[in-house]
Amino acid sequence: MERSNETRIERAQQVKKKRRRLILTINLVLISAIAITTVLSMKIRQEQSSSAMPKLAAVNAKQPQSIDPADPHKQVTKKDQVGNKEPENRDPSDSHNEKSSGEDTKASQAASAAALQKAKVVYLTFDDGPNQYTDQILDILSKNDIHATFFMIGSQLRDEKSSVERLIHEGHYAGLHSMSHSYSKLYKSGGSDHFIQEFKQEQALLYKLTGVKSSLIRAPYGSAPQIGYNFRTAIYEAGFKMWDWTVDSKDWSYEGKPAKVIEQVKRQIHRKQEVILMHEKKQTVQALPQIIAYLQHQGYSFAVYKPDHHVVVNFGKDIRL
Numbered sequence: 201m202e203r204s205n206e207t208r209i210e211r212a213q214q215v216k217k218k219r220r221r222l223i224l225t226i227n228l229v230l231i232s233a234i235a236i237t238t239v240l241s242m243k244i245r246q247e248q249s250s251s252a253m254p255k256l257a258a259v260n261a262k263q264p265q266s267i268d269p270a271d272p273h274k275q276v277t278k279k280d281q282v283g284n285k286e287p288e289n290r291d292p293s294d295s296h297n298e299k300s301s302g303e304d305t306k307a308s309q310a311a312s313a314a315a316l317q318k319a320k321v322v323y324l325t326f327d328d329g330p331n332q333y334t335d336q337i338l339d340i341l342s343k344n345d346i347h348a349t350f351f352m353i354g355s356q357l358r359d360e361k362s363s364v365e366r367l368i369h370e371g372h373y374a375g376l377h378s379m380s381h382s383y384s385k386l387y388k389s390g391g392s393d394h395f396i397q398e399f400k401q402e403q404a405l406l407y408k409l410t411g412v413k414s415s416l417i418r419a420p421y422g423s424a425p426q427i428g429y430n431f432r433t434a435i436y437e438a439g440f441k442m443w444d445w446t447v448d449s450k451d452w453s454y455e456g457k458p459a460k461v462i463e464q465v466k467r468q469i470h471r472k473q474e475v476i477l478m479h480e481k482k483q484t485v486q487a488l489p490q491i492i493a494y495l496q497h498q499g500y501s502f503a504v505y506k507p508d509h510h511v512v513v514n515f516g517k518d519i520r521l
């Protein structure tokens with residue numbers, strides 16, 4: 201009897217032990233499941249929030265691509281053009297939000313991030329003014345309620361002071377395009393000293409005439425190939441930013457042929473962010489309304505250069521500029 205009692209007690213104890221182990225195992229499984237779920241959901245949230253800040257960070261890291269550095273000037277000699285290779289044309293897929301605000305809630309940040317990824321932005325730029333066409337260009341821009349960026353030649357600023365003032369007053373950006381626009385003066389030495397000196401001179405002159413301190417330059421004839429790394433370092437150290445372009449309208453070469461200018465622009469437009477090179481020329485004035493209409497139709501919004509929302513657009517892909 202005693203023996204069988206003992207066996208029963210032992211069995212009962214074994215059953216209890218098994219149950220306890222089973223409960224323990226179930227608890228462990230449950231706890232690990234909860235832990236895994238928590239970790240996973242945290243990861244997913246992290247991923248969502250990092251992808252919700254999409255292109256803004258990329259803007260500074262990535263560089264828009266160049267298209268055609270041959271800024272339009274007949275002053276360029278054959279010899280000058282020999283080394284003038286066209287940089288490769290690639291999609292910059294940069295975008296940038298002109299209207300970001302620090303107080304956004306998470307939801308609206310995500311929404312604006314989504315909008316940002318979809319947004320197509322175009323910067324119209326006009327070189328070599330101010331001149332007799334500046335007011336006509338301003339009239340067209342005003343009529344369409346859009347703003348543009350002008351790269352003006354310093355030696356012309358005084359004579360066209362009222363157009364320059366109007367341009368600034370109406371919300372366009374006054375960029376710098378050197379005093380002389382002379383290839384030999386700006387680049388023949390190979391050094392950056394004269395180049396920097398001309399741009400500083402123009403910066404001071406514009407400031408004297410309008411009270412505006414401009415820091416964005418466009419190198420005459422584009423920055424490639426004549427402006428190398430050390431040259432760019434000097435530009436950076438002088439406190440300038442430098443823009444080339446992504447679309448070359450080649451407008452300067454189509455005298456009397458505005459349809460050709462329009463065709464050039466249409467052919468090259470495809471990126472999420474475009475910077476179109478144009479000049480203050482008669483055929484450009486004639487082509488401009490149709491170019492604007494085309495870009496609107498393609499879903500682009502028009503942006504003007506803003507130092508606080510600088511985007512990198514140079515052929516050297518130099519993020520310092």
Ligand SMILES: [Zn+2]
Nearest residue numbers: 271327328420
């Ligand atoms: Zn020019």
